Amino acid sequence: MTLKTISSRDNPLYKELKHLATSSQARRKAGRTLLDGVHLCEAYLQQVGMPPLCIVSETALLNSEVTVILQECGNSETQSIVLPDALFHALSQVEHGIDILFVIDTPEQMEPQRLVQSAVLLDKVQDPGNFGSIVRSAAAAGIKQVFCSPGTTFAWSPKVLRAGMGAHFLIEIFENVDLEALIKRADIPVIATSSYAKKRIYDLDLTQPVAWLFGHEGQGVAEHLLALSTHQATIPHLGAIESLNVAASSAVCFFEQVRQQTSK
The missing domain is CATH 3.40.1280.10 (SPOUT methyltransferase, trefoil knot domain)
Incomplete structure (x- = not known):
């Protein structure tokens, strides 16, 4: 399992993540969004599959649930990134949660021609x-x-x-x-x-x-x-x-x- 550490606010990838975290327009333009917290990340793994990007804080590396998710991501093409707690918390809107985020692609659905089901x-x-x-x-x-x-x-x-x-x-x-x-x-x-x-x-x-x-x-x-x-x-x-x-x-x-x- 390879983890990349980002420690600078000026890192281009971190700047991109900050835009996704704070701007609806950026999320729509990129076709991506953030899943915040263990529950949503686990649900995504179970129902959809692997995300393009997983982000955790340094403190969260000590959490057993996060370790399991990181191991799953490490067995795929998912990129996993570690951030200092302060940088991570600037991305997350969850207080007192477990510090893990997925970046996912938002689905593009083909609208059906007719309403036939509930x-x-x-x-x-x-x-x-x-x-x-x-x-x-x-x-x-x-x-x-x-x-x-x-x-x-x-x-x-x-x-x-x-x-x-x-x-x-x-x-x-x-x-x-x-x-x-x-x-x-x-x-x-x-x-x-x-x-x-x-x-x-x-x-x-x-x-x-x-x-x-x-x-x-x-x-x-x-x-x-x-x-x-x-x-x-x-x-x-x-x-x-x-x-x-x-x-x-x-x-x-x-x-x-x-x-x-x-x-x-």
Whole structure:
């Protein structure tokens, strides 16, 4: 196992890593992103394979979990780099974590022509925590596709990846999708959540594949997309709260679908 040590902030590779860590534009341009922490790195190894680059801090070399990952990377073409703790922590957004990062290539997915299997459609969902939680719940519910409109937060940002807890590697994510055109091509019902709808999600037949449409945290689903949906449905609640957080709403919807599909 060969480890390269970088000790200077002026090192060209370190400067590149700093851009990836701090700039969404740099991540999009490079087609790469950072996985931060042992859990995400282990999930990537298990579900995808070896990363192009593994970075650890000097302190993390003493950690047994990091040692195992480094050994796996050492048996492949992955480049492994050690940084002084101070340089590493300038790249990581995780406090009090185990100091390991993977640099990975962000997948380029070919958008399918039609909606034929259960999916999630996100209209300008902007909070990284919400996005990651939705992807995590979708993957747990067996949903394999997520389609994101322009204006939705970048699916592969470090914050979204941490909230997704490895779910990104189990699901196809399509960005900058024309949701209006996609809905018009759907071969399955499209269900939009709305706090103003009369129909409850519990009144719908969810034993078949459906596409769930969720909107911006404050404005909800755009009116022109609501008009195209097959059903508009609400999640009933008893407390004096106007609406649920979009990530919580999505989880309720996905697992009502799971309940109906498994109840027989």
